[in-house]
Amino acid sequence: MKLRFVLNGESVEIEVRPDRRVVDLLREDFGLTGTKECCGSGECGGCTILVDGDCRLSCLMLAAQLHGREVVTIEGLSRNDRLHAVQEAFMEHGAVQCGFCTPGMVLAAVSLLARQPRPSREQIREGLSGNICRCTGYVKIVDAVEAAALKLANGDRR
Amino acid sequence: MTNVLIPESMEELRRILETHPGARVYAGGTDLLVKMRSGLEAVPPCLVCLERIAELDAVSEHGEVVRIGACVTHTRLLADPVATEHLPVLVRAVEVLGSRLIRNMGTIGGNVCTASPAGDTLPPLYVLDAELELRGGTGSRIVALKDFIKGPGQTVLGENEILAAVRIRKPRMFNLFHYEKVGQRKGLCCSAVSLAAMLRVSSGGVVEDAALAWGSVGPTVVRSREIERMLIGKELTAERMREAAAEVGKIVSPISDVRADAAYRRAVAGNLLLRLAARDGSSP
Numbered sequence: 001m002k003l004r005f006v007l008n009g010e011s012v013e014i015e016v017r018p019d020r021r022v023v024d025l026l027r028e029d030f031g032l033t034g035t036k037e038c039c040g041s042g043e044c045g046g047c048t049i050l051v052d053g054d055c056r057l058s059c060l061m062l063a064a065q066l067h068g069r070e071v072v073t074i075e076g077l078s079r080n081d082r083l084h085a086v087q088e089a090f091m092e093h094g095a096v097q098c099g100f101c102t103p104g105m106v107l108a109a110v111s112l113l114a115r116q117p118r119p120s121r122e123q124i125r126e127g128l129s130g131n132i133c134r135c136t137g138y139v140k141i142v143d144a145v146e147a148a149a150l151k152l153a154n155g156d157r158r
Numbered sequence: 159m160t161n162v163l164i165p166e167s168m169e170e171l172r173r174i175l176e177t178h179p180g181a182r183v184y185a186g187g188t189d190l191l192v193k194m195r196s197g198l199e200a201v202p203p204c205l206v207c208l209e210r211i212a213e214l215d216a217v218s219e220h221g222e223v224v225r226i227g228a229c230v231t232h233t234r235l236l237a238d239p240v241a242t243e244h245l246p247v248l249v250r251a252v253e254v255l256g257s258r259l260i261r262n263m264g265t266i267g268g269n270v271c272t273a274s275p276a277g278d279t280l281p282p283l284y285v286l287d288a289e290l291e292l293r294g295g296t297g298s299r300i301v302a303l304k305d306f307i308k309g310p311g312q313t314v315l316g317e318n319e320i321l322a323a324v325r326i327r328k329p330r331m332f333n334l335f336h337y338e339k340v341g342q343r344k345g346l347c348c349s350a351v352s353l354a355a356m357l358r359v360s361s362g363g364v365v366e367d368a369a370l371a372w373g374s375v376g377p378t379v380v381r382s383r384e385i386e387r388m389l390i391g392k393e394l395t396a397e398r399m400r401e402a403a404a405e406v407g408k409i410v411s412p413i414s415d416v417r418a419d420a421a422y423r424r425a426v427a428g429n430l431l432l433r434l435a436a437r438d439g440s441s442p
Contacts, residue, residue, distance in 0.1 A: 018162035019205065041192045043346055045259055054233075057259050060187045064162035065207055108258070129345035130257025 005066045008032075008076025018064035023047045025063050026073060034074035034103045038132075045131030048104030049073050055111040074103035077110065086110050089148035090141070097135030105131045109145045118149055161204045168213055168322075171206065172295055175318040178204040183320055185209055185229045186263040188256070189272045214267070214322060217241055225291075226324045228267025232256070232279075235266060244328045247356055248282040250337035255279070257346045267321045273307045274348075276374040280307075281354035282337055284371035284379045286326045294319035309377045331367055332356040338433060339373070340426050342417065349374050350418035353430040357394070365389045374417075375410035375427045382409050396435040403428030 001018045004011065007030065014029060026032045026049070036046035040059050047058040050072040077084040086109045089095070096102050105128060112119060112127035119127060124145045125138070133141065163178070165171040175181060181204040184190040193199035208214055214229040217238045224244055226235065232252045235241050242249055255261055255269075255278040269279045270290065280303075288303040295318045303324075306313050315321065334357040341347035352373035358366040368386040371379050385402055392398045405428075412423035 017159050019160040042188050054262055060191050062162050064164055130259035
């Protein structure tokens with residue numbers, strides 16, 4: 001099928017099998033390997049992307065479902081070589097270790113902060129539930145999201 | 159290759175199902191796509207995704223009835239003022255369903271049609287006496303949820319028939335709503351045992367009406383009129399609940415699996431009643 005959607009701010013058109021998983025489409029056809037696949041069954045959040053602004057599991061979506069939608073992957077978050085406030089906060093707080101969960105974790109945090117600009121630590125934990133990390137133990141991740149919320153409230157972009 | 163079709167109206171869906179024998183419908187994909195990938199479900203020649211049919215995607219009020227479109231996601235349900243006002247027992251279950259990511263994709267219709275004994279929305283829908291609106295090529299029919307689910311993964315859904323909506327009469331006569339699930343962790347947890355309860359408790363603390371349903375303790379959700387009757391007319395105390403808990407162990411028929419063994423499930427199914435005596439009805 002001819003698939004048209006907006007990917008990281010740009011309209012794209014691609015001839016694709018409709019049953020191709022979105023995670024494979026992004027990684028293999030578009031070379032956007034920031035989106036990770038770990039469990040392939042919706043339990044780890046490594047494949048998180050934003051679809052029309054909300055976080056989704058790209059391992060459980062089929063290419064055809066993207067038609068007409070707006071997709072943001074980790075590669076689409078930075079603007080003009082400047083990282084998103086959430087990405088910066090993750091670096092500053094040591095919320096990145098092996099990096100496998102990081103793209104999904106960052107995108108889940110971005111979508112959380114878009115709907116809840118000043119979440120409590122409990123709300124951050126709830127908002128990131130479904131994104132699993134085996135390295136950091138989550139404390140630094142929650143610290144980073146808290147700091148990013150503050151940055152954004154103080155007028156950092158987005 | 160499996161074709162994937164995404165109809166935007168019920169009429170288009172009807173045509174697709176008529177012309178594509180063997181097509182499977184799905185909404186959120188959080189169950190079916192996982193099962194297909196792991197080989198538990200056969201890969202059909204055609205998949206039909208229901209997510210863009212507006213009629214299946216709305217919560218609406220019709221007098222005393224709340225109608226939830228089958229494709230309403232769990233996240234949408236949590237944000238819906240009608241659901242949060244009138245269906246607190248269901249909302250509490252949805253709050254602890256899966257994870258944020260699963261709630262963003264999974265739908266109430268999917269949870270019902272998957273018909274897992276551990277489906278989080280099922281015990282609340284049983285105590286709410288939910289009815290299901292099924293649509294087929296030749297018309298529609300209403301089936302009570304308790305008659306819809308026949309066993310794990312088994313429903314009375316016919317060929318070319320889909321679940322269009324869940325209908326629930328607003329529970330007017332209850333004042334205590336409770337849902338709790340016990341599992342190995344909080345997030346992304348398949349319950350080992352769950353309990354949904356609606357009670358009407360008088361100002362003097364006497365149970366005037368009760369609706370109770372347990373998940374994960376039998377092939378389908380277990381609703382027990384016997385236990386409900388045991389509580390009615392009694393004071394809502396921990397001691398009474400302990401007496402009832404002993405009876406619960408006799409009516410459930412749990413299995414042992416990776417999540418818990420049968421004896422544990424039987425004990426917990428009863429013990430979950432004790433939380434009702436805490437009176438505020440809130441889950442920990």
